[in-house]
Every structure is written in C-alpha cells, then in structure tokens.
Amino acid sequence: MNSVLQCLLYARPLTMYFTQGRYRKDLNRTNPMGCKGELAEEYSALVVELNKRCYRYLAPKFFKATLASFAPQFEGTQQQDAQEFASFFLDGLHEDLNRVRKKVCDCNLDGMPDHLAADKAWNEYLTRHNSIIVDLFQGQYRSAMRCLTCGHESLNFSPFMFLTLPIPANPSVDIRACLQEFVRAERVNGWRCPKCKCARDASKTLSIWRLPPLLMIHLKRFTFSGPFRDKLSTRVDFPLTNLKIQDGVANPKLQEQKRDYKLFGVSNHYGNMSGGHYIAFCRDFQSRRWYKFDDSAVSPMPESQVCSNAAYLLFYSCLDFDHLGNSF
Incomplete structure (x- = not known):
C-alpha cells in the first residue's frame, strides 16, 4: 500500500486536484458502486497533510481504516499485491468522483x-x-478476433487502467520486448464465428488505441500454473525519459503523435510469492532528484539505481499535456 501511495503522490495533476480542493465539486456520495465519497475525502486529507512537508513520516491510519471498511482484505498488516491494491484504490476513487449520475446502455x-x-x-x-x-x-485497448476459416474479424474496444505486459523468458529484456510480447497474436480454439455460425479456431490480437496522460505499466512478475505460483526475477530495462509506445499501437493518429513519457515512480517488490517487501522510488518534480521510500525511511538515491530486477509497477507521465485537450 505504502509504495503505491508514494508513487501516486508524485502524480502531480492528481495531487493538485486534491490539494486545490477541486475534487469537492465531483464528489458522488450517492453512487452505489462507490464508497459514499469517504475514500476520496480521506485520501484528500492525507494528501494535504503530506504536502505540508512538516512530518518525518505520517501513518495513514484514518485512510487505512476507511479503506478497510469497504475492502476488509486491507484491514490487517498482511502484505497485499501492489497492483491489486492500486486497481481497487483507483477504482474506488473513480466511483467516489464519478461525474455521471445517470448511466446509459x-x-x-x-x-x-x-x-x-x-x-x-x-x-x-x-x-x-x-x-x-x-x-x-485510463486508455483504450483494441481487441481483434479473426476467424482462421473464413477470415471474418470481430472488433472490441475496452478501457484499461494498467498496461499489463508479459515478461519474455530471457535473462534480461527491455520494455520494448515486453510490448512486442504483449501484441503477439494468440490462437484461440472454439471461438464462435458470427459469420460461420459455429465454433472455429481464431487468432486474437490485442493492441493499443488510446494512451492516457499518466501511464501505469504492470510487469507480470507473478505467474500461476494450477496450484503453483512463481515470481520472475528477470531484469526489465526501461527508460527514465523519452519512453515511446510504438509497438502495438493500432491507431494511426496515435502513431503520428509519437508521444513521449517520463518516469516519475516505481513500485518495487523484493522477495518471493510467500513473502516480501515493497519499496518505492519516486522523482521529485521540483528538485528533479530521485528518492527511495522504504516504509518510514526516506533517502535520496542515484537515478542509475532506479532500474532493477525488482521493478513491478512503473508510473509514467506524458511529457506534453498541451495537445491532450484536457485541463487538469
């Protein structure tokens, strides 16, 4: 929990949204899918206190209690998966701040x-x-299913919060190799083709259609095979600046933009499946220095150590917000 919260605090547009009080006009206390606005309120209080920078450390006990009241799995001190926590927390914030009051089909x-x-x-x-x-x-995936008998292609577009990338089976890889593995076509047996009107073998391809201003990349280090679980300790090299998402982009307009991203946070997992520890690396926007957050201990660190085989969640910010057509 701590490592994810540290990284999100360095997501400047989100942090400013709370410190400036702009979240209040979006609070949705009647959304049955949300937390009655309480999660957003407690997170705002936490962000405001931390931005005062007058504490050696701050224990977010009220925030944690509010979170646990809606998600009992976060009640104790047992280690939880950072990606699962981030997904639940951001989904909860979204529902608490959802501007939509009436939904359509x-x-x-x-x-x-x-x-x-x-x-x-x-x-x-x-x-x-x-x-x-x-x-x-949030971005958008393009999923294509192509019948291997008649060639009919069925498309689906869906939103994503994390760009979840598989790690190829090599001693050391880079982020581009993970992207290439992500877009590799997958054979699907027994897919019901709308044109053939029966079950057929098909080819499934997943690609990227829309990228968000703040991109969260989830490296799939944990693998499951029946009752067995394992962790991949492969080093994945990733850039601290000028990350270009080109492989797997299906949208011609997005390809033309050649959008660059800069890293501002990493949630690292040390240990194995049965136990471990999370540590965050974050880049301060003002000082442009990297810091290591290990529970209550905070220390500066060289950027040469940011990339390691413990990296699990990567937090990137688009270098240019101007062309995105949004004001944050």
Whole structure:
C-alpha cells in the first residue's frame, strides 16, 4: 500500500486536484458502486497533510481504516499485491468522483470502421464513467478476433487502467520486448464465428488505441500454473525519459503523435510469492532528484539505481499535456 501511495503522490495533476480542493465539486456520495465519497475525502486529507512537508513520516491510519471498511482484505498488516491494491484504490476513487449520475446502455459496434467504432465505444464509456481517474489514467485497448476459416474479424474496444505486459523468458529484456510480447497474436480454439455460425479456431490480437496522460505499466512478475505460483526475477530495462509506445499501437493518429513519457515512480517488490517487501522510488518534480521510500525511511538515491530486477509497477507521465485537450 505504502509504495503505491508514494508513487501516486508524485502524480502531480492528481495531487493538485486534491490539494486545490477541486475534487469537492465531483464528489458522488450517492453512487452505489462507490464508497459514499469517504475514500476520496480521506485520501484528500492525507494528501494535504503530506504536502505540508512538516512530518518525518505520517501513518495513514484514518485512510487505512476507511479503506478497510469497504475492502476488509486491507484491514490487517498482511502484505497485499501492489497492483491489486492500486486497481481497487483507483477504482474506488473513480466511483467516489464519478461525474455521471445517470448511466446509459452499451452500444453496438458491429460493422463500423476502426476509428468510428473506437470513438463510439470511448464516448459511450464516458457516459457511464467520467472522473479525474479516467481523465488521467485510463486508455483504450483494441481487441481483434479473426476467424482462421473464413477470415471474418470481430472488433472490441475496452478501457484499461494498467498496461499489463508479459515478461519474455530471457535473462534480461527491455520494455520494448515486453510490448512486442504483449501484441503477439494468440490462437484461440472454439471461438464462435458470427459469420460461420459455429465454433472455429481464431487468432486474437490485442493492441493499443488510446494512451492516457499518466501511464501505469504492470510487469507480470507473478505467474500461476494450477496450484503453483512463481515470481520472475528477470531484469526489465526501461527508460527514465523519452519512453515511446510504438509497438502495438493500432491507431494511426496515435502513431503520428509519437508521444513521449517520463518516469516519475516505481513500485518495487523484493522477495518471493510467500513473502516480501515493497519499496518505492519516486522523482521529485521540483528538485528533479530521485528518492527511495522504504516504509518510514526516506533517502535520496542515484537515478542509475532506479532500474532493477525488482521493478513491478512503473508510473509514467506524458511529457506534453498541451495537445491532450484536457485541463487538469
């Protein structure tokens, strides 16, 4: 929990949204999917206190108690998966801050060209989910299923919070190799083809259609095979600046933008599946220095040590907010 919260505190647009009190106009206390606005209120109080910078450390006991009242799995001190916590927490914030009060039904995308189907799916999604979390952290996948018998292709566009990347089975890889593995076509047996009207073998391809201003990358270090669980300790090299997401981008307009991202946080996991410890590395926007957050201990660190085989969650910020058409 601590490592994720530290990284999110360095997500400047989100932190400023709370410290400036802009979240209050979006509070949705009647959303049955949310936490009655209480999670957003407690997180705001935590952010404001931490930004006073007058504490050696701060124990977020009220925030943790509020979180546990809606999610009992976070009640004790047992270690939880950082990605699962981040996903639950950001989903909870989203529902507490959802600007939508009345939701509409899903739309039909059959037979539409890619760009029209993607825009319609995204706009329809925003009629049900519209918050600062969607504005900052959510992108859009393009999923294509192609029948290997008749060639018919069925498209689906869906939102994502984390860009979850598999790690290739090599001693050392870079982030681009993970992206290439992510977009590799997968054979699916028994898919019901809408054209053939029966079960067929198909090829499934996942690609990126829309990227968010703040990109969270989840490196799949934990693998499951039946009752067995394992952790991959492969070193994944990733850039601290000028990350370009090009492999797996299906949207021609996004390819033309050549968007660059800069790293501002890393949640690292040390240990194995049965136990371990999370430590955060974060870059301070003002000093431009990197810091190591190990529970209550905070210390400066050289940026040469930011990339390691313990990296689990990567937090990137788009270098240029101007062309995104949003004001945060």
